[in-house]
Amino acid sequence: MSEHSAGANTRGILSVGGYVPRLRLDRQTVAAGHRWMAPGLRGLAKGARAMANWDEDAITMAVEAGRTALRGATGISVDALTLASTTLPFADRLNSAVVGAALGMARQPAAADVGGGMRAGSSALLRALQTPGKNELVIGSERRIPTPASTAELNAGDGAAAVLVGEGDPLAILRGAASLSTDFVDHFRQTDRQGDYGWEERWVRDEGFSKLVPPVVSQALEAAGIDADQIDHFVMPEQLRRVGALVAKRVGVRPEAIVDTLFEQCGDTGAAHPLMMLAHTLTTAGPGQRILLIQFGSGCDAMVLETTAKAVATKQVPAWLEGGQIEKNYLKYLSFTGQLDLEWGMRAEMDNKTALTAAWRAEPMVNGFVGGSCTSCGTVQFPASRICVNPECGAIDTQAPYRLADDPAKVRSFTCDWLSYKPCPPFMFGHVEFGNRARVLMEFTDCDPDELAVDVPLDMVFRIKELDPVRGFRRYFWKAKPQRKAGE
């Protein structure tokens, strides 16, 4: 096997990142809830599927995956952002613009939302790899809400993955690719609906995966000049259980090359999943290895990638995949997805109408967590203000924008409030003090009450702040979550 040395200024994958929500819904719990009417779900009741917290959606998860990818690519300026998903919260409001702003890429020149099916992420990645010139961050993010007791409910998971593609010293390059687009409808979902409508799985396997995928894969391998048995990592999400092995066998990939679909700890993250499996593979693959990436859906995408000398083989599980908290309350899941309407009392009736004029004025502050740093005395303050808050200073109009999202912080005071309405009580919030000594009263999230104590170190995460069900709007802001070591 020849080790490909890409060198500087080669187009390829510069860095990757993933995000799996902390909550992991125990599949046995779900199956137990449905046993009375769908005992057959027992077969899928293994491990846990990732479950978005009430304040997470395709936008917020995309931000976290994007931050991970960008942390691995310091010094690279991103020219374009593509957000791929079939579950973006807004049909008309550029979701990727919110993500870009939260990533600190304020007023990024190009941002696009792509959707349309399970290949949204893989196709976006392929186009980014094939189009020279720009550094493009491709993020797949998905929070599907399948119908209760459907197999999709157990098979799907929530999550996001990001791939930074551009010119530089890449981790992996594209050797060849092929695509097929056709109106093979194995499942569908009307724009304003939740839950897929799917046809008989045996037909999808026989006519779809068995017949449509292999020719596209062969074409990609041929374009790459690589034989199927030279593939080291076979990366294919299993939209149906065990189709990976079926396709691998059909195209002649060695069974040991088949990459873990992350079913046990995450589930299938839809349009994001090829990117997530690729991100996982690229954090473990060594140099000179061949990756076959396949995604099925209204046709098929197949890509052959090869890692460069920059890739480092490791057995380490990436931090974004590790850990999680098993959730055994299926009713809580149903409440988070909006499939169960609970009695929340009158405090939940508060009108959360957003003044869009005010939201625009506050846009960098809210999306980018940008405060002010006084150029006269150095005091960092949030929000930024005309007059410096330091009583010894008081200088006027001296504050430069200062982003707090990535700064270290700790708990200054806290409470767990059972009176206020929150979709996941208790409402936890408190004063947060940053390493730069700025102080902000913030909400805590992904947090258990017993984790809160004065001086606990915190990370900042971008989350849904308030939902406005009356108008179908939602607003976002940053929240603090207790820092956890891998595995916690």
Add this chain to the structure above:
Amino acid sequence: MASGIRDRVAILGMGCSRFGERWSDNAEDLMLEAFTEALGDAGIEKSLIEAAWLGVCLEENNVGKTAGPLAQGLRLPFIAATRVENACATGTEALRGAVYAVASGACDIALALGVEKLKDTGYGGLPVRTRGVVNDLWQPNASAPGAFAQLASAYQARYGISRDDLKQAMAHVSVKSHDNATLNPKAHLRNKITIEDVLKAQMVAEPLGLYDCCGVSDGAACAIVTTPAIAEKLGKRDVVTVKALQIAVSNGEEAQFNQWDGASIRTAEVAAARAYREAGIANPRESLDLIEVHDCFSITELVLMENLGLSDPGRATFDILEGRYDRDGAIPCQIDGGLKCFGHPIGASGLRMVYEIYLQVLGRAGARQLGKADIGLTQNLGGHPHQNVCAISIIGRLGA
């Protein structure tokens, strides 16, 4: 520096409605109840009142905006009337308007009335509401107990006090106020409770349980003020005057800057220092015969003992447990039951505190009358520990 208003304004009469769940009454009924008592106490005709201030906080579920409801409810004869609002310190703010009007010489007799009709929301506690279109974008929409609970965690960390010790002292605060309120026929909550009741109560906002939180009530309170000379001319032999009236408002330092310890009310420290100076009080621990503070939560009362200079920093827990602020202690606190048990109709609360000092100084507090009561302090707080309005008054006998 200005000399202040010490002894320049006298309280001619006061009134206070019964506080509680006044299901059958409108705000106008509560206003009239307090006003009728005050007018009778003042012994004057309504027509002698030249200007009026109405304190209402949550006008959305109350009387609406402007002072119109006061003028109409009391049929005031086309005099100047102004509605003021300064969060939970609204009652003292109304008093300040009337007192300053008299002190300035702009009028001889002025009225301050605070009212709140809170029990029309359909649920317990204060109503949820917007904090403003920009603030709502990023600020946690904190409940009052959640905001004040922050004091407890910061206080424990600041002084190394255990949660158990703090909870014991907080429980002592509430048990004391319940005991005091049994002697007050106008109080909302007149039942005795035990330390165990408090410690075992349902959690509202860690570490504040149900009994660490004050009542939410309907009610009104009212003061008619004039100059000491006019009071004497009108036949008042025992004249009660305003010794000091100070308000301090957060400027954002606590919330945004790093110097506040989170375990104190900064505005209370500032306003208290100014008020003691205005009243000519060098040592409040010796001078004050009783105090009424803003005990919206037990932890608030606890830290305020330090911020008012009555307990040393970090010592309030122990002073409370030793009984210093009990009815028979060195400085009785909340002798009327406080917000905790007299109740907390927001706009009325500051005036209700002054009402108690006024009654005690005049020896008219009935079963709860203290032995020596020449001078007392009220502390009325609006907002949250990190961003608030603190109003302090010192009320006492003319010449004391």
